[in-house]
Amino acid sequence: xxxxxxxxxxxxxxxxxxxxxxxxxxxxxxxxxxxxxxxxxxxxxxxxxxxxxxxxxxxxxxxxxxxxxxxxxxxxxxxxxxxxxxxxxxxxxxxxxxxxxxxxxxxxxxxxxxxxxxxxxxxxxxxxxxxxxxxxxxxxxxxxxxxxxxxxxxxxxxxxxxxxxxxxxxxxxxxxxxxxxxxxxxxxxxxxxxxxxxxxxxxxxxxxxxxxxxxxxxxxxxxxxxxxxxxxxxxxxxxxxxxxxxxxxxxxxxxxxxxxxxxxxxxxxxxxxxxxxxxxxxxxxxxxxxxxxxxxxxxxxxxxxxxxxxxxxxxxxxxxxxxxxxxxxxxxxxxxxxxxxxxxxxxxxxxxxxxxxxxxxxxxxxxxxxxxxxxxxxxxxxxxxxxxxxxxxx
Ligand code: MG
Numbered sequence: 001x002x003x004x005x006x007x008x009x010x011x012x013x014x015x016x017x018x019x020x021x022x023x024x025x026x027x028x029x030x031x032x033x034x035x036x037x038x039x040x041x042x043x044x045x046x047x048x049x050x051x052x053x054x055x056x057x058x059x060x061x062x063x064x065x066x067x068x069x070x071x072x073x074x075x076x077x078x079x080x081x082x083x084x085x086x087x088x089x090x091x092x093x094x095x096x097x098x099x100x101x102x103x104x105x106x107x108x109x110x111x112x113x114x115x116x117x118x119x120x121x122x123x124x125x126x127x128x129x130x131x132x133x134x135x136x137x138x139x140x141x142x143x144x145x146x147x148x149x150x151x152x153x154x155x156x157x158x159x160x161x162x163x164x165x166x167x168x169x170x171x172x173x174x175x176x177x178x179x180x181x182x183x184x185x186x187x188x189x190x191x192x193x194x195x196x197x198x199x200x201x202x203x204x205x206x207x208x209x210x211x212x213x214x215x216x217x218x219x220x221x222x223x224x225x226x227x228x229x230x231x232x233x234x235x236x237x238x239x240x241x242x243x244x245x246x247x248x249x250x251x252x253x254x255x256x257x258x259x260x261x262x263x264x265x266x267x268x269x270x271x272x273x274x275x276x277x278x279x280x281x282x283x284x285x286x287x288x289x290x291x292x293x294x295x296x297x298x299x300x301x302x303x304x305x306x307x308x309x310x311x312x313x314x315x316x317x318x319x320x321x322x323x324x325x326x327x328x329x330x331x332x333x334x335x336x337x338x339x340x341x342x343x344x345x346x347x348x349x350x351x352x353x354x355x356x357x358x359x360x361x362x363x364x365x366x367x368x369x370x371x372x373x374x375x376x377x378x379x380x381x382x383x384x385x386x387x388x389x390x391x392x393x394x
Contacts, residue, residue, distance in 0.1 A: 010077020010084030028224025035107035121166035241288025258349025342368025
């Protein structure tokens with residue numbers, strides 16, 4: 001039996017509110033997309049994979065998609081899920097016996113679940129993974145904006161659809177052709193039903209969650225940690241990073257440290273606002289997540305960052321490590337400046353920095369230090385900062 005798989009990853013997951021498309025967010029050691037793809041790639045009964053991605057991602061797909069040992073085709077998705085699946089279906093092998101469709105946003109579906117759904121479809125034409133409702137199910141009516149129970153439905157007959165969903169090639173072809181003319185469908189089984197095909201129910205898995213909300217993302221992070229060999233403790237997943245920066249002092253420049261403008265006869269010289277404290281902290285945060293450094297993300301050869309507000313760069317770094325699965329736990333920094341005195345400005349800096357990082361001010365420490373008139377720092381030629389950042393898992 002030849003089985004084609006379609007991985008539906010054509011949406012952007014806007015309900016999560018993250019700037020990164022949902023399927024590229026990390027869950028544990030891999031992105032959501034890669035976790036789902038790896039299950040298909042490793043499955044003995046799946047012979048080819050067609051991945052529907054947003055058009056921009058399809059144009060420059062992640063490396064793991066192009067290094068598979070199976071035939072993999074990548075297609076740009078359509079406006080709706082069913083359009084993306086139809087475009088992907090057109091690229092499946094004409095001799096496929098069964099086509100199995102899976103939402104990339106369900107990265108925890110087991111290989112066994114795929115096997116069972118594929119088998120049921122090969123026997124009955126169409127099959128889906130579904131969970132029987134555990135909660136009591138109410139049907140509601142709404143009047144004047146208030147929801148009221150209209151009736152209680154026996155939960156014995158209520159099943160909640162998941163993916164994978166599998167179909168013989170003929171059934172899926174008919175479902176896509178006939179069903180799509182009848183309007184929007186949130187899954188392929190709906191299209192098959194509309195085309196008059198019985199759809200078998202296969203016991204789904206409670207762990208086969210669909211990542212839609214911020215809460216789902218947190219739950220999936222915890223699930224991924226639990227699945228790692230020897231499930232490591234939370235403490236061992238803490239990450240630490242160090243950052244250092246130095247800028248020369250010169251005339252005719254504002255002196256901005258930690259987002260605070262300090263009145264002084266000299267300012268720090270640099271391509272951006274030269275906020276030495278923000279730069280060192282940004283490097284510490286990026287470093288803790290092994291996400292490169294400030295020069296890689298915000299190169300000073302790029303006119304976009306000329307005169308840039310470094311508080312903005314710090315905010316961006318927090319987003320970058322968040323995408324890698326981490327949040328900032330705490331920061332400690334030392335500002336080495338002969339003049340001016342840092343002490344009167346420390347609390348304002350801590351406030352600005354904690355706001356930018358979205359963490360409590362009690363987790364942000366900034367200390368001032370002189371260099372005892374020794375060396376370039378001691379001669380007031382420059383200001384330097386050492387910073388350290390601790391990150392914890394999202
Ligand atoms: Mg700098």
